[in-house]
Amino acid sequence: MKRPDIDRILIFSVVCWVFCTAAAMGQISGAASRVSQADIFSDTRDRTVINTKPRDAEVAMSLENKIICIDPGHGGTADTDSYRVGPSGEREEWINLRVGLMLKELLEAKGAQVVMTRSEDVQVPLIERATMALDAKADLFVSIHHNATADDQVNFPIIYFHGSANENLAGLALGKALAEAFLDWMFDSNTPVSLVSDHAIFPKGGASVLRETYGIPGILAEASFFTHPDEEKRLREEEYNRKEAMAYLQAIEKFFNGPPLDILEKREPDEIPAFQVFQEAERMKPEALLWHRDFVEAKSLLSRDDSQSLSKAYELFTRSARSFPDSYVAAACHQQRMLLLERLGKSEEAAKVRKRLKAYFPL
Numbered sequence: 001m002k003r004p005d006i007d008r009i010l011i012f013s014v015v016c017w018v019f020c021t022a023a024a025m026g027q028i029s030g031a032a033s034r035v036s037q038a039d040i041f042s043d044t045r046d047r048t049v050i051n052t053k054p055r056d057a058e059v060a061m062s063l064e065n066k067i068i069c070i071d072p073g074h075g076g077t078a079d080t081d082s083y084r085v086g087p088s089g090e091r092e093e094w095i096n097l098r099v100g101l102m103l104k105e106l107l108e109a110k111g112a113q114v115v116m117t118r119s120e121d122v123q124v125p126l127i128e129r130a131t132m133a134l135d136a137k138a139d140l141f142v143s144i145h146h147n148a149t150a151d152d153q154v155n156f157p158i159i160y161f162h163g164s165a166n167e168n169l170a171g172l173a174l175g176k177a178l179a180e181a182f183l184d185w186m187f188d189s190n191t192p193v194s195l196v197s198d199h200a201i202f203p204k205g206g207a208s209v210l211r212e213t214y215g216i217p218g219i220l221a222e223a224s225f226f227t228h229p230d231e232e233k234r235l236r237e238e239e240y241n242r243k244e245a246m247a248y249l250q251a252i253e254k255f256f257n258g259p260p261l262d263i264l265e266k267r268e269p270d271e272i273p274a275f276q277v278f279q280e281a282e283r284m285k286p287e288a289l290l291w292h293r294d295f296v297e298a299k300s301l302l303s304r305d306d307s308q309s310l311s312k313a314y315e316l317f318t319r320s321a322r323s324f325p326d327s328y329v330a331a332a333c334h335q336q337r338m339l340l341l342e343r344l345g346k347s348e349e350a351a352k353v354r355k356r357l358k359a360y361f362p363l
Contacts, residue, residue, distance in 0.1 A: 064111035066256065069133035069216075071143040071209060072100035072116070076123035083281055084148060086232035093121060095226065095235045096144045102245035103144070107252070130212035140174070140255070141218030142248060143209050146235065148227045148280075149324070150288045155228040156191050157182040158326050160198040160220045162210035164268035165362035169261040170217035171210075172362060177258075178221055178251035185247040186223065186240075192328035197360035200325050203274035215263055217255070223247070268359050273352055277325035291324035295333060302336070307344065314340045331361035 074084060074093035084092035097118070104114045115136045117129040133141045147158060159178055161171030172195075179193040198206035198220065205211055207220050223244050226232045234240045278288060298316035301309045314337060321333040334357045341350035 063107060063253065063256065066112045066140065067115065067136055067138045068107055068112050068140045068142065068252065069115040069117065069136060069138040069213075070100045070103055070107075071129050071133075071141065072096040072118055073143055073145040073220075075118050075121050078121075084226075086148075086226040086235075087152065087229050088232060090226060090232050090236050092146045092148070092226055095146050095241070097121060098238070098241045099223075099244050099248075100144050102242050103142075103248050106245055106249045110249075110253075126208040127212060129209050133213045133216060133218075138213075138216050140252060141209070141213045141216045142252070143207075143218070143220040144248070145220060145222045147222035147225045149225060149283050150227075150285060151291070152227050152229060155225045155231045156193060156328060157187070157224060158194040158196070158222040160196060160201070160207060160210065160222075160326075162198050162206050162214050162218070163266045164197065164199075164272075164359035166359055167264040167266060167268060168214075170263050171219060173258060173261050174217055174251065174255045175219050175221075177254040178219060178248065181247035181250040181254075182221075182223060182244075184250065185243045194326050194328050194330070195363060196326050196330070197269075199269050199272075200330065200360045201277060201279075203276060206269070214266065217261075217263065221248075268355075272356050272359060275321070275325075275356060277322045283324065288323045291320045291327060292329065294320040294323075295329045298333075298336065310340055310343060314344070331357065331363075334361060 072093070073096045074081075075097065077084070077093065078091055086092075097120070100116065101119065104116060107114050113136075115132055115138060117132050118124045129143075157179060159175040159182075161168050161175045163171075165172050175195045179195050183189050183191060183193065198210050201207075210218055210220055224231050224235065226235055278285075282288070294316040298313040298320065301313035301316075304310070317333040317336045317340070320327075321330050321337070324330065334353055338350050338353040338357060341347070341353060
């Protein structure tokens with residue numbers, strides 16, 4: 001049975017949860033995008049476009065001569081990192097590498113040239129990962145990850161593009177294709193999917209590997225949560241890892257067979273005030289478990305007209321968005337924060353939230 005397109009899936013996910021109950025990405029603030037390392041030119045919109053290589057539609061399906069950089073996240077931290085491990089001991093960096101190596105084989109069978117940032121369980125500095133992609137003049141950058149949270153019942157895909165959805169059109173398109181593919185290969189079609197900017201979780205600079213490769217179409221994907229006991233068991237299985245690799249392959253082929261899309265010079269992230277959120281380790285704290293309860297309680301207060309109730313709702317939506325900033329209800333939290341600010345007469349603050357919502361939570 002043909003699955004619905006990703007735009008409808010993402011819209012359904014937000015609406016459903018509004019009305020029903022329900023990391024190697026390191027942050028280096030102040031680092032500039034490597035625009036100087038890409039060819040640039042000005043277009044008619046008076047914006048700088050970071051020019052990526054033109055696509056050849058005749059060879060796209062075979063991926064012949066495409067240079068694709070695969071970045072299996074993390075690595076070599078089993079003795080020092082207690083965060084990235086599932087309930088029965090499976091580690092994220094092991095899963096990332098298995099999927100990455102399988103994807104390499106699939107891509108090479110299609111004629112692609114593959115650059116791996118690591119091929120074994122070792123630590124590779126983030127800047128070196130980005131440099132590998134830049135030096136190879138990669139056509140695509142894919143960083144493979146899996147997620148963790150204190151709530152062991154949470155399991156859904158999260159995909160990040162860098163910067164603003166209004167500027168990184170290629171990254172957004174790749175993210176949409178991958179969200180659709182994850183549902184095709186790994187999840188039920190009604191599973192919520194979160195496609196957000198990396199600035200939603202790292203508000204000062206985004207994810208290092210995406211920031212430093214900006215100009216190359218790329219995404220960082222957390223396919224599922226290894227802190228979910230049943231999902232961790234599945235992630236141990238090579239057959240399931242191969243399904244995930246097939247999802248990446250499907251998305252990559254769809255991306256290269258679509259129309260060429262711009263990656264504009266970054267401006268909006270510097271114009272949008274930072275919204276401080278829980279970082280990776282903080283999301284394992286007990287208070288992070290309140291993210292959905294806060295959301296539901298806040299919704300229940302919206303029907304009241306008194307300022308005290310509305311202020312409380314605003315506080316709860318804000319706390320939910322801070323504790324799980326890339327959840328499938330985060331966009332709805334920010335939308336309600338914007339509407340509540342307008343109701344409370346704070347139009348200037350509401351305008352800032354609206355701009356953040358459009359740039360970082362595009363769907």
